[in-house]
Structure formats: structure tokens, C-alpha cells
Amino acid sequence: MTRTVTEPADGGKSATIDSDVAIVGGGLAGSLAAAMLARAGHRVALVDKRAVHPDEFRVEKIGGHQLELVRKLGFLDALEDVACRYDRVLNIREGKVVDVSVGRAYGFPYADLVAMARRQIGDPTSLIVDEVIAIGNCDDVQHLELASGRRVTARLVVLATGMAGGLGYKLGIRRRVLAERHSVSFGFTIARKDGTAFDFEALTCYGERTADGIDYLSLFPVRAGMRANLFMFRDPTDPIMRELRREPEATVLRLLPGLRSYLGDFRVTDRVQNWVMDLTIVEGHLQPGIVLIGDAFQTNCPAAGTGVARLLVDVDRLCTEYVPQWLMTAGMGLDKISQFYADRDKIAADQQSLKMARFRQALTSRNDIGWDVRRRLHFLRRSLAHRVDQMHPGWLGRVRGALRA
Numbered sequence: 213m214t215r216t217v218t219e220p221a222d223g224g225k226s227a228t229i230d231s232d233v234a235i236v237g238g239g240l241a242g243s244l245a246a247a248m249l250a251r252a253g254h255r256v257a258l259v260d261k262r263a264v265h266p267d268e269f270r271v272e273k274i275g276g277h278q279l280e281l282v283r284k285l286g287f288l289d290a291l292e293d294v295a296c297r298y299d300r301v302l303n304i305r306e307g308k309v310v311d312v313s314v315g316r317a318y319g320f321p322y323a324d325l326v327a328m329a330r331r332q333i334g335d336p337t338s339l340i341v342d343e344v345i346a347i348g349n350c351d352d353v354q355h356l357e358l359a360s361g362r363r364v365t366a367r368l369v370v371l372a373t374g375m376a377g378g379l380g381y382k383l384g385i386r387r388r389v390l391a392e393r394h395s396v397s398f399g400f401t402i403a404r405k406d407g408t409a410f411d412f413e414a415l416t417c418y419g420e421r422t423a424d425g426i427d428y429l430s431l432f433p434v435r436a437g438m439r440a441n442l443f444m445f446r447d448p449t450d451p452i453m454r455e456l457r458r459e460p461e462a463t464v465l466r467l468l469p470g471l472r473s474y475l476g477d478f479r480v481t482d483r484v485q486n487w488v489m490d491l492t493i494v495e496g497h498l499q500p501g502i503v504l505i506g507d508a509f510q511t512n513c514p515a516a517g518t519g520v521a522r523l524l525v526d527v528d529r530l531c532t533e534y535v536p537q538w539l540m541t542a543g544m545g546l547d548k549i550s551q552f553y554a555d556r557d558k559i560a561a562d563q564q565s566l567k568m569a570r571f572r573q574a575l576t577s578r579n580d581i582g583w584d585v586r587r588r589l590h591f592l593r594r595s596l597a598h599r600v601d602q603m604h605p606g607w608l609g610r611v612r613g614a615l616r617a
């Protein structure tokens with residue numbers, strides 16, 4: 213269903229677009245929400261500054277529980293069209309195999325994932341390429357002011373603006389920093405110098421020394437080659453950051469010497485991108501007529517790999533449970549909006565994300581006796597389970613299943 217556009221005499225510059233739901237931000241969260249709501253027959257206006265999402269380093273792989281959510285929301289076939297599938301990840305530490313993870317996963321550039329999500333909206337005119345510069349919100353109808361002079365009205369505004377905080381700030385929504393410069397991530401693509409394929413489908417190499425602050429390097433296939441995501445907990449001003457940008461091959465092997473025999477002679481084939489992440493959560497967000505989803509509500513530690521799970525839970529709960537109910541009756545006051553923030557699944561996903569962020573940091577870099585023992589046990593448990601599984605395939609799975617029953 214399309215939204216209504218009222219064209220004035222100035223050639224559209226001050227047109228007003230009427231919709232049921234206006235979504236600000238067409239990254240993964242906003243675009244998937246727009247697709248879900250449009251599919252359910254609601255009039256949706258999705259506003260993003262850019263027609264095409266730029267080549268920015270964000271999530272580049274999805275697997276496990278996240279895939280189940282993608283399937284539940286009905287986007288799995290579309291994901292398969294843009295991503296590279298892989299099923300086995302060889303996990304190593306200090307050059308030795310820890311275990312092998314078996315399970316479907318996909319690698320992709322983030323921009324392709326966002327493009328895929330936007331294609332699911334159906335009606336291409338639902339995407340308005342413009343910048344939202346102001347929001348007027350109340351219990352009834354919300355008003356968006358766009359940089360071009362156009363306006364959008366909606367019963368509900370979904371803020372999916374990612375880490376950009378300016379718009380929320382004007383509404384009194386603040387970001388509380390839980391951990392400043394919590395993690396540093398690097399993304400780049402590698403290939404063997406002789407052009408041959410690597411001997412593994414995907415590989416994770418864990419850090420060897422707490423002082424290095426390396427959680428893990430994850431290698432997985434994307435269409436352009438073998439993608440590398442390096443996740444660290446280390447001061448972003450440390451000279452090692454510059455070395456990783458300037459001489460990624462030599463620096464990676466210096467930090468993770470056990471990788472050498474698995475990679476052979478390799479080179480980085482594209483620009484090294486890096487990102488310093490603060491862990492933040494918003495305050496002052498409970499307002500009539502507006503909900504925040506995805507990174508706009510809470511940021512995530514990339515090493516924990518929980519950003520997509522969180523945003524998929526947000527999209528699922530908001531678009532399948534709450535918005536259809538809210539639109540059936542007049543008003544969009546706090547009684548409705550607060551239901552979303554009190555949702556059990558949403559709260560659990562948000563808390564799990566913070567818990568995993570703290571766990572990964574401690575497992576990587578805490579060097580007190582308690583965490584040293586915990587780290588050793590963590591890897592010992594995994595490699596023992598792997599050996600048992602090699603000797604008696606399927607036996608451990610059956611025991612775990614019986615214990616769960």
C-alpha cells in the first residue's frame with residue numbers, strides 16, 4: 213500500500229507525504245522494518261540520507277541464532293541471493309585446532325545486505341532519499357521536516373538512525389556511554405599471492421596473549437574473496453593500530469603467529485577499514501509517537517556478534533506484535549510506546565548483548581588468576597569436546613539433547 217503525497221504549487225519542494233509509519237534511517241534495521249510493515253499493508257515512508265548505503269564496515273556475516281530470526285521474518289531466500297554460504301569454521305589458537313563449528317552461515321558486504329533489505333519493501337517510492345532535520349512528536353500525529361523542505365506526517369515514527377545521535381538529541385534523547393572505546397575492529401579482504409584458494413572454508417583464530425588484546429580474527433568467504441574481521445580490546449591510540457592499517461599482513465602474523473601455516477603467502481586486496489566502538493544506551497527515549505530500534509537504541513560490541521540479533525528482535529516484536537495493534541486505535545501515547553520497551557524478548561536481547569560484550573572483553577584481556585583459569589578452561593572444554601566428537605561422532609550431541617530434555 214502506498215502513502216499519500218500532497219503536491220503543492222512549488223513543484224514538490226514543500227510536498228507533504230502522509231503515512232501510517234515513518235521510518236527514519238534505511239540501514240538494516242529501518243529497511244527490514246519498512247519491508248515488514250509494507251508487507252502487512254501499512255502505509256510506510258522510509259527516509260534515508262543516501263539512495264545507496266556506502267561501503268562502510270559493519271556486520272559482514274550472519275549465522276546460528278541470527279539466521280533463525282532471518283528465516284522467521286521471511287528474508288532468508290533474499291539473503292541467499294546476495295551472500296556467500298559457508299558451513300564449517302575451523303577454530304584455532306596458537307596454531308592448534310580448538311574445534312570445528314558446523315552450521316550454516318553467510319558472508320556479505322553490509323551495503324549489499326542493506327540493498328537486499330530495501331528491495332524487500334516492494335514499492336520503490338516508499339524510500340525517500342532525504343535527511344530528516346527535525347521531528348515534532350505528540351500523542352496523535354507526528355511531523356518530520358526534511359532537508360529538502362518536504363514534510364512527512366505519520367501516526368508513528370521509528371527512529372533507526374544507527375549511531376548518528378543528532379536527531380534524537382533535539383528531542384531530549386541522550387546516549388549514556390557504558391564503556392568508552394570498548395573495542396576496536398578491522399575489516400579487510402585477503403587472497404593468496406599465487407591465486408590459489410585457502411585450504412579452509414572459514415577460520416577463526418583466537419588471540420594468543422592477553423597483552424595483545426586480540427579477541428579473534430574471523431576469516432569467511434564473501435563474493436570478493438576471503439574477508440577478515442579482526443576484533444580487539446585495546447587502546448585505539450596504541451601504535452599497533454597504525455601498523456595494522458599500514459602493514460596488515462606482517463602485523464597480523466606478528467600478533468597471531470599460529471596463523472602463518474594456515475594462510476601461506478597472502479596479501480590484503482582492498483582498503484583496511486577500522487572502527488572504534490563505544491558501548492552506549494539511550495535515555496529519555498520514552499516519548500509519544502516515537503520508538504527507537506537497532507543501534508539507535510543501543511550499540512553493540514562487534515566481537516560479541518549480537519548487533520543483528522538485537523535489531524532482528526526489535527524489528528520482529530515491533531512490526532509483528534505492536535504496530536498492527538497500535539494502528540487499530542486512535543492515539544500514539546506513552547501507554548502504547550512503553551509496551552515495546554517493556555517487551556520481554558527485546559529486553560533479553562539487549563541485556564544479552566551487553567553481557568556478551570563484557571564477557572568477550574574479560575575473556576580476551578583480563579589477566580588476573582580467576583580469568584586466566586577461566587580462559588584455559590574455556591578452550592580446554594571446547595577442544596576436549598571436539599576430540600570426543602571426532603572419536604564418537606554425534607555422541608556428545610545426543611548427551612546434550614538428553615540433558616536438555
Ligand SMILES: Cc1cc2nc3c(=O)[nH]c(=O)nc-3n(C[C@H](O)[C@H](O)[C@H](O)COP(=O)(O)OP(=O)(O)OC[C@H]3O[C@@H](n4cnc5c(N)ncnc54)[C@H](O)[C@@H]3O)c2cc1C
Nearest residue numbers: 237239240241261270271344373374506507514517519520
Ligand atoms: C565494525 C563493525 C562490525 C560489526 N560486526 C558485527 C557482527 O559481526 N555481528 C553483528 O551482529 N553485528 C555487528 N555489528 C553491529 C551491526 O553492524 C549493527 O548493529 C547494525 O548494522 C545496525 O543497523 P542499524 O540499521 O541500526 O544502523 P545503520 O546501519 O547505521 O543505519 C542507520 C541509517 O540511518 C541513516 N540516517 C541517520 N540519520 C539520518 C537522518 N537524520 N535522516 C535520514 N537518514 C539518516 C543513515 O544514513 C543510515 O543508513 C558491527 C558493527 C560495526 C561498527
